[in-house]
Amino acid sequence: MGLRITVLGLGAWGQTLMGRWQAQGHRVEGWSRSSGGSPIDLLVDCELVVSAVAMAGVQPLAEALAPHWPPGLPLLSCSKGLDLSSLATATQLWAAPLPATPLLVLSGPNLATEVRQGLPAASVLAGTDHDLTRELQRQLSDETLRLYTNGDPIGTEAAGALKxxxxxxxxxxxxLALGANAKASLLCRGLAEIGVVLEGLGGVTSTLYGLAGLGDLLATANSTLSRNYRCGLLLAEGCSEEQARERIAATVEGPRTARAALQLAARRGWHLPICEQVVRVLDGEARPADAVRALMERDLRPEWSQP
Known part of the structure; x- marks a missing residue:
């Protein structure tokens, strides 16, 4: 018998997950702010809530639903980013009003269009309750969407946000047509920068090299199906951040996450040069070519910190 699932947020990923799980035989209902009505009634007799809302909508939704949340009802978060006001991940925002709720994270190289087409993909289901995580892995996997598990939800979220x-x-x-060498160098150093945030937030280093880290980075940094990648292309063309958002016509989490990461870096003494240059371009303080030059002209240093 299938699960009774409520999906909050019916953007591209939320709708894709609804369709996938309905095809598996689960009873799935969905809600979005644009559809109107209240999601409170959908919590009744539900066995799993899946949050696929944009980061900006997580905190108000969590606070609105908390007084009505059935005890023990687990929540699976699919939101990727850092909240700009609280500098928190999505599950940290959910945990504040729902401290006793079992929380899990779903993340990985999951471009919604490809998953919706039935192309093969894998993702990671991260949670600290081993039995619950394994049971949802069994229930939600199928022949084209393979789920792995790990016990590092915060690291999984950090990797999914910074990628x-x-x-x-x-x-x-x-x-800017900088070539394969430059892009490979950028992604390699970008992965190291993701690791700074992941480890700084308490994540496990091995998560960086898994589906939520390297896997998701490879997918979103190489496909025009990625909104964030398209945002970068438009910035290189000379578009402003606002113009890029208008042309993409959908939520782009990368800019907000970059700004939040820099605020965290200032508090904790992290060095995030790629985030810094991305924000300079977004804020109109540097042209894309100048930002690249600034990265290339940094002081020479070892690839890894010396013991």
Missing amino acids: NVMAVAAGIADG
Whole structure:
């Protein structure tokens, strides 16, 4: 017998997951702010809530639903980013009003269009409740969407958030036709920068090299199906951030995440040069070519910190 699932947020990814799980035989209902009505009634008799809302909508939704949340009802977060006001991940925003709720994270190289077409993909299901994570892995996997598990939800979220920033940078590099060598160098250093945030937030280093880290980065930094990559391409063309958003006509999390990451970096003493240059371009303080030059002219240093 299938699960009774409520999906909050019916953007591209939310709708894709609804369709996938309905095809598996689960009973799935969905809600979005644009569809109107209240999602509170959908919590009744539900066995799993899946949040696929944009980061800006997580905190108000969590606070609105918390008084009505059934005890023990698990929540699976699919939102990727850092909240600009609180500098928190999505599950941290959910945990504040719902401290006893079992929280999990779904992340990985999952371009919605390809998953919707039935093309093969893999993702990671991260949670600290091993039995629940394994049971949802069994229930939600199928022959074209294979789910792996890990016990590092915060690291999984950090990797999924920061790869959006690196996808913007990759789009800028490709838009400027900098070549394969430059892009490979950028993604390699970008992965290291993701690792700074992941480890700084308490994540596990191995998550960086898994589906939520390297896997998601490779997908979103190389495909025009990625909104963040397209944002970078448009910035390289000379568009402003606002113009790029208008042309994409959908939520782009990378810019907000880059700004949030820099605020965290200032508090914790992290060095995030790619995030810094992406924000300079977004804020109109540097042309894309000048941002690349600034990265290339940094002081020479070892690839890895010396013991």
